[in-house]
Amino acid sequence: MVDANSTLEMVQASQVGLKAVGAGLAVGLAGVGTGVAEGGIGSAAVGAVAENKDFFGLALLFTVIPETIVIFGLVVALLLLF
Numbered sequence: 186m187v188d189a190n191s192t193l194e195m196v197q198a199s200q201v202g203l204k205a206v207g208a209g210l211a212v213g214l215a216g217v218g219t220g221v222a223e224g225g226i227g228s229a230a231v232g233a234v235a236e237n238k239d240f241f242g243l244a245l246l247f248t249v250i251p252e253t254i255v256i257f258g259l260v261v262a263l264l265l266l267f
Contacts, residue, residue, distance in 0.1 A: 205266070207265050208261075208265045208266050209262070211262040212262045214258070215254050215255050215257065216258065219252060222254070223248065223251050226250075
């Protein structure tokens with residue numbers, strides 16, 4: 186028979202494992218979304234800079250903005266873990 190202590194330990198271990206899975210999904214899916222967004226923005230930025238060099242600063246800014254999404258995913262993961 187399974188006693189109450191081993192059942193409680195199994196539930197606590199499952200909770201820790203699912204928190205780790207949730208944290209991994211938060212960072213992983215945020216990274217995939219950022220990669221998809223970065224592809225389109227990066228190609229448009231390179232095309233704009235190729236036509237007019239004055240757009241370099243704006244293009245750099247637009248390519249950096251999606252990176253903040255990964256930072257938000259990391260913050261969510263850390264909140265889940267701790």
